[in-house]
Amino acid sequence: MSSITSGERLILASEHKEKANIESVDATSFHWNDEFDQWRARLQGKWNAAYECIDRHVDEGRGDRVAMIYVNDDIHEEITYRQLKNETDRFAVVIKAKGIKRGERVFTLLPKTPNAYITVLAIIKAGAVAGPLFEAFQEDAIFERMYNCDAKMIITDAQLKSRVPSNKLPALEHVLIDGEGADKEAGEYHLQEELESVSKESAAQVTEWVDENEGMIIHYTSGSTGQPKGVLHSHRAIVQQKKTGEWVLDLKENDVYWCTSHPGWVTGSSYGIFAPFLNGATSLINTGRFDANEWYSYIERFNVTVWYSAPTAFRMLKAAGGQELIERYNLSSLRHVLSVGEPLNPEIVKWGYEQLNVRIHDTWWMTETGAQLIVNLPNQTIKAGSMGRPLPGITVAILDESGNQLPRGLVGQLAVRKGWPSMMREIWKNEEKYRSYFPYDGEWYVSGDLAYQDEEGFVFFQSRNDDMINSSGERIGPFEVESALITHDAVIEAAVVGKADELRGEIVKGFVVLHPDYEESPALLEEIRLHVRGKLAAHAAPREIEVLKELPKTRISGKIMRRLLKEQA
Ligand code: 6R9
Numbered sequence: 001m002s003s004i005t006s007g008e009r010l011i012l013a014s015e016h017k018e019k020a021n022i023e024s025v026d027a028t029s030f031h032w033n034d035e036f037d038q039w040r041a042r043l044q045g046k047w048n049a050a051y052e053c054i055d056r057h058v059d060e061g062r063g064d065r066v067a068m069i070y071v072n073d074d075i076h077e078e079i080t081y082r083q084l085k086n087e088t089d090r091f092a093v094v095i096k097a098k099g100i101k102r103g104e105r106v107f108t109l110l111p112k113t114p115n116a117y118i119t120v121l122a123i124i125k126a127g128a129v130a131g132p133l134f135e136a137f138q139e140d141a142i143f144e145r146m147y148n149c150d151a152k153m154i155i156t157d158a159q160l161k162s163r164v165p166s167n168k169l170p171a172l173e174h175v176l177i178d179g180e181g182a183d184k185e186a187g188e189y190h191l192q193e194e195l196e197s198v199s200k201e202s203a204a205q206v207t208e209w210v211d212e213n214e215g216m217i218i219h220y221t222s223g224s225t226g227q228p229k230g231v232l233h234s235h236r237a238i239v240q241q242k243k244t245g246e247w248v249l250d251l252k253e254n255d256v257y258w259c260t261s262h263p264g265w266v267t268g269s270s271y272g273i274f275a276p277f278l279n280g281a282t283s284l285i286n287t288g289r290f291d292a293n294e295w296y297s298y299i300e301r302f303n304v305t306v307w308y309s310a311p312t313a314f315r316m317l318k319a320a321g322g323q324e325l326i327e328r329y330n331l332s333s334l335r336h337v338l339s340v341g342e343p344l345n346p347e348i349v350k351w352g353y354e355q356l357n358v359r360i361h362d363t364w365w366m367t368e369t370g371a372q373l374i375v376n377l378p379n380q381t382i383k384a385g386s387m388g389r390p391l392p393g394i395t396v397a398i399l400d401e402s403g404n405q406l407p408r409g410l411v412g413q414l415a416v417r418k419g420w421p422s423m424m425r426e427i428w429k430n431e432e433k434y435r436s437y438f439p440y441d442g443e444w445y446v447s448g449d450l451a452y453q454d455e456e457g458f459v460f461f462q463s464r465n466d467d468m469i470n471s472s473g474e475r476i477g478p479f480e481v482e483s484a485l486i487t488h489d490a491v492i493e494a495a496v497v498g499k500a501d502e503l504r505g506e507i508v509k510g511f512v513v514l515h516p517d518y519e520e521s522p523a524l525l526e527e528i529r530l531h532v533r534g535k536l537a538a539h540a541a542p543r544e545i546e547v548l549k550e551l552p553k554t555r556i557s558g559k560i561m562r563r564l565l566k567e568q569a
Contacts, residue, residue, distance in 0.1 A: 010350055010384035012359045017335040020378035022247040027392035032240070032421050035393075039212075039239050046209040047235045049216050050125035052242075053277035054088060055207065057081040062280055069256070069302055070114050072287040079114055081280070084121075089203040091122030094194045098153060098174050102127035102208055103215055105149045109133040109142065109156040109164065112262050112287050115178050117273055119155045120217070120263055127208025129215040129232070134264030134556045139163045141228075145220045146172065148230055149428060155191065157181070212236035218428060219266045221367040222554075230428030231266075231367045237422035238274055240371040244391065245275030248363060249306055250336050250378045256302055258284040260295075260309040265556040266367040267340055270422070271308055275371075281306075292320030296329040303333040310341040312493075312558040314348045314360065319492040319515060326355055334358055336378055340365070341557045343461045345483040346384035362387045364461070366447060368437065370422030374459050385483065386458040387451075394420055398453055403440030406452075411462050411475065414451040415444035450477070467562045469498035471506050474539050478562060481542065484535040485510055488528050490518040495551050495560045496542060499569035509569045510542035513550055520547045544569075 057063060063082035070077040079087075100106060106123045108130065110116040116132070123130040131149055133142060143165050146154065150171035154164055158181025166172055175188045182190035216235045220228040245251050249271065257276050261268035276283045284302050288294070290313060298304065337358045339348075344362040352360040364374035364387040374396065376388035390396045395417040398406045406412045418438065423445065427434040437445055450462040462468065462477035469476040478496035485494035493513040498506030512528065514520060525545045533541035552561045 010346055010353075012349070012353060012382040012384070014379050014381055015359060016378050020247075021250050021252070022377050022392075023379050025247070025392060030392040032393045032419070035239055035243065036236075036421060043212075045211070047212045047214075048125060048127075048207050048209055049235045049238045049274065050088060050092075050121045051207050052238055053121060053274060054081055054085050057280050058085045065280060066282045067277060068114055068117065068283050068285050070285045070287075071298060071302070072113070077114070084118065084277075086203070087118050088122040088125050089206050090195045090198045091118060091191075092126040092206040092208075093198045093202045094176070094191070095123060095126040095128060095153070096206065096208075097194075097198075097202075098189075100126060100128050100153055100174075102210065103129060104153075105129045105131050105151045105218065106153040106155070107131040107133055107146055107149070107151045108263075109135065109137070109154060109160050110178060111135045111157075111160075112268075112285060114285060116263050117285065119178075120269065120273060121277075124216055124235075125207055127210055127214075130217045132217070132219075132263045132269060134262055135160065136555045137163070137264075139165055143168060144228060145230070148220075148227070149218060161188070210235055213425065215425065217269055219264075219269065219367050221266075229430060229433055232425045232428055233370045233422065234425040237270075237370045238278055240420060240422040241270050241274040242278040244372045244375070245271070245279040245281075247377060248361075248372050248375045248391070249275060249279075249308065249338065251276060251279040251281045251306060253280065255281050255305045256284060256333075257281045257306045258286075258298065258302075258304045258308070260286070260307075260313060262556070266370070267308070267310075267557065270371055271340075290316055292317050292325065293328075296326070296331065299331050299334060300329045305333055306336045306338075307334060308338045308340065310558055311339055311344045311348060312342065312553065312560075314339065314352065315345075315486070315493055318348065318351045318355075323355060331356060337361065338363055338376075340372075342559050343479040343483075344385075344387075345479075345486055347483060347487050349382070349384035364388070364449075364459070368424045369416070369420070369445075369447075370424060371420075373416055373420065383454075383458050386454075386460050389457045389459065396453070396459065397444060398451060399440070399444060399446065403444065408453055408455050411450055411452045411477075413465070414447045414449045414459070414461075416447065418443060418445050464562075467497070469496070469506050469508055471498065471501075471508055471539055472504045476508055476540050480536065481508060481510065481532060481540050484532045484540075485512060485528065485542075487535065488531045490515050490524060491528060493551055493560075495562055495565055497562050497566040497569055499544065499566070507543040508540060509565075510545045511548050511551060511565050512545060514547055 067081045067084045068079040106128045108119045120130045153174040155176045157178045176191045182188040222228045259272040338361045361376035363372045365372045398412040481496040482494040495511045499509040501507040
């Protein structure tokens with residue numbers, strides 16, 4: 001593997017421990033419509049994402065492959081595709097038997113255990129729309145989502161059920177409890193008991209064949225203002241999820257794949273459920289919170305080969321210890337590592353390359369886009385600090401405020417030409433919001449992110465639209481300043497916002513989390529300030545730096561909440 005530094009930029013040449021799946025594809029002549037046509041010809045109108053994820057492998061002789069490895073302290077369980085089929089069949093029968101009809105919404109609120117996956121797939125198999133909730137959600141968040149969706153059923157457990165405000169949800173008909181603790185007098189069902197009464201015959205024909213455009217899964221995503229919005233995806237999304245699993249995750253038959261997110265976040269469904277199962281891979285499912293030693297030990301113990309995580313996790317691993325920590329584990333099984341969710345700091349790419357001996361491949365997409373759109377493919381050069389290039393068949397543009405395309409190199413609104421397979425189907429009960437994503441005659445999907453594209457097509461993230469800082473007329477992207485901040489040894493994490501200032505409109509204010517070896521002092525903060533100034537420019541160096549114990553982050557995807565910090569500033 002070779003690296004060069006051009007100016008400040010780290011460039012990692014294509015390196016792959018084996019042939020990448022994408023290598024034979026001619027990106028210029030690839031069209032998603034052709035791909036669609038093949039699926040349509042094959043499925044003949046009989047679509048069901050759960051069938052494609054599970055049953056197809058059994059029907060085609062791959063039933064004995066391990067679908068899931070579940071690890072939780074001393075528990076270590078393996079579940080084959082055949083077992084997954086039997087389980088989801090029976091669950092789906094129970095769901096149907098309770099009167100759930102095609103297209104109705106069934107929610108899940110479960111920790112990251114195999115049943116969090118099995119229930120979602122069973123709901124989809126039964127033709128209903130799955131609404132996976134993140135386990136850390138509290139009552140208000142759960143209420144808002146289930147109420148908006150007229151959820152008819154929820155599958156949860158004895159620990160989490162108290163957060164479901166059943167009496168305030170008029171559409172809710174059934175509460176199923178996974179494991180012990182169902183309160184039958186209150187009308188709750190014990191899931192395992194229900195499963196026992198399912199007959200072989202009913203399980204054999206439970207799959208509901210649907211149209212490609214029927215609802216499959218709904219994820220709620222919070223914008224900067226207003227209520228969370230329900231982003232509905234239909235069964236056709238699997239066309240792109242399967243392909244990106246093959247090309248971008250580079251999944252192959254013998255891979256052990258680990259996606260660290262919970263199915264309540266779109267990464268945990270598109271790339272925790274659909275992409276790996278559609279490709280017949282083996283997925284590692286871990287419960288519990290982040291712990292550097294535990295995470296490294298999982299890679300060693302289960303020989304993880306493909307690993308999809310987020311910048312916040314990589315930054316925490318880096319902060320947890322250097323070479324002496326990493327050397328305690330054998331991480332040589334890793335052959336392909338990816339990141340999503342937030343801008344991936346060049347410093348982290350450098351760390352991955354030098355300490356973990358891997359290239360970390362950034363990927364960009366959103367809940368609304370259903371699958372990856374801008375990617376670093378395994379057989380291509382990585383420019384640290386760039387999210388990569390558009391996936392084959394995807395066209396992106398940088399638009400000005402009137403919807404005109406900007407030339408290469410200029411920062412503007414990151415937009416994608418409409419029509420990729422996994423694009424959201426609708427925003428639940430909010431047609432107006434849906435339309436607002438397509439402001440310019442409907443041709444472009446406007447993401448709400450700001451970015452520029454270089455001459456070679458690499459896309460560089462700047463900020464969310466609302467997070468851009470304007471100081472004395474200079475536009476400053478927080479990501480670049482944050483990335484410079486964390487190159488200082490004392491800084492583990494950083495968030496940068498604009499603080500209102502009479503003279504300059506806004507000034508750059510930095511919030512940092514310090515490495516435990518360093519103690520806060522005015523001299524240290526000034527040193528950090530000058531460090532950034534020396535790397536970027538005087539106007540981009542934070543005028544103020546405040547030390548925090550931790551940065552506020554979204555609960556599901558761990559994104560830094562700059563908006564809160566801005567209010568605080
Ligand atoms: C999958 C997911 C979407 C927003 C997106 C952007 C940010 C995601 C990123 C990234 C920089 C990347 N984002 N990937 N920013 N580089 N590689 O994260 O979906 O939770 O809906 O968030 O996340 O701002 O617009 P979601």
